[in-house]
Amino acid sequence: MSQMGELIGNIAHQWRKPLCVISTAASGMKLKKEMGVLNDKDFLNYSESILENSVYLSKTIDEFRDYIEFTNKKKEIIIQDRLKMAISLIESSFSLHNIKIIEGFVEKEKIPFRLILGELLQVLISILTNAKDALLENKIKDKWIKYELIKKEYSLQITIEDNAGGVDEKIIDKIFDSYFTTKDYEYSTGIGLYSSYDIVVNKLGGKLFVENTEHGAKFFIELPLNIDYVI
Numbered sequence: 001m002s003q004m005g006e007l008i009g010n011i012a013h014q015w016r017k018p019l020c021v022i023s024t025a026a027s028g029m030k031l032k033k034e035m036g037v038l039n040d041k042d043f044l045n046y047s048e049s050i051l052e053n054s055v056y057l058s059k060t061i062d063e064f065r066d067y068i069e070f071t072n073k074k075k076e077i078i079i080q081d082r083l084k085m086a087i088s089l090i091e092s093s094f095s096l097h098n099i100k101i102i103e104g105f106v107e108k109e110k111i112p113f114r115l116i117l118g119e120l121l122q123v124l125i126s127i128l129t130n131a132k133d134a135l136l137e138n139k140i141k142d143k144w145i146k147y148e149l150i151k152k153e154y155s156l157q158i159t160i161e162d163n164a165g166g167v168d169e170k171i172i173d174k175i176f177d178s179y180f181t182t183k184d185y186e187y188s189t190g191i192g193l194y195s196s197y198d199i200v201v202n203k204l205g206g207k208l209f210v211e212n213t214e215h216g217a218k219f220f221i222e223l224p225l226n227i228d229y230v231i
């Protein structure tokens with residue numbers, strides 16, 4: 001449930017701005033018309049901004065529909081696209097909190113992967129949300145997260161690093177346990193990393209682990225590439 005909450009929270013955040021633009025344009029247009037000062041140029045500007053933003057909303061609905069529907073069918077996706085989608089979901093809330101998103105090395109060659117839609121997105125969102133929580137909790141000044149995607153011979157590796165100071169060594173062995181949390185906010189149930197671990201390790205046959213770097217926590221998601229794709 002909290003996973004869904006995190007996902008919906010990010011979508012809601014991303015939609016707030018275009019929705020606000022649409023309602024501002026519609027009410028501005030109405031007001032000007034009522035006052036008899038709506039000229040053709042205003043009318044076109046308002047209409048265009050309404051149109052542009054509604055197209056954007058409907059496009060994102062299409063993109064996310066697949067993720068919200070919990071179909072249990074595996075589908076072939078392109079890893080880079082899923083990574084981009086996760087980033088685009090958290091982008092606006094990160095920029096609101098002045099968290100810079102740094103794209104490190106990202107493999108250019110498209111990497112196909114078979115999985116159940118939503119699985120990887122959920123893992124990425126959980127890790128990114130945790131990074132945001134840690135950056136805010138520790139009141140870091142120049143906040144950033146950095147992501148990378150590296151293709152190895154038989155696997156691919158996605159890493160997400162933050163500069164929030166890292167996971168406390170006293171609890172680092174427990175963070176993937178179910179219900180383990182150090183937070184007391186309403187939506188923190190301590191299942192984000194537990195369920196991410198379940199997806200990456202048990203469902204996708206990969207590895208999920210964390211290391212503390214000189215900056216903060218760095219999460220590694222390692223997924224085995226199907227032999228078909230390696231050849």
Ligand SMILES: Nc1ncnc2c1ncn2[C@@H]1O[C@H](COP(=O)(O)OP(=O)(O)O)[C@@H](O)[C@H]1O
Pocket residue numbers: 126130131134162164166167168175180181182183187188189190191192193194217
């Ligand atoms: N990027 C991070 N930096 C520091 N601590 C982290 C980070 N990510 C996770 N943690 C720690 O791992 C714990 C478990 O994370 P998670 O399973 O997502 O649960 P929750 O976010 O609800 O606390 C967090 O409470 C936090 O103490």
Ligand SMILES: [Mg+2]
Pocket residue numbers: 126129130192193
């Ligand atoms: Mg979490």
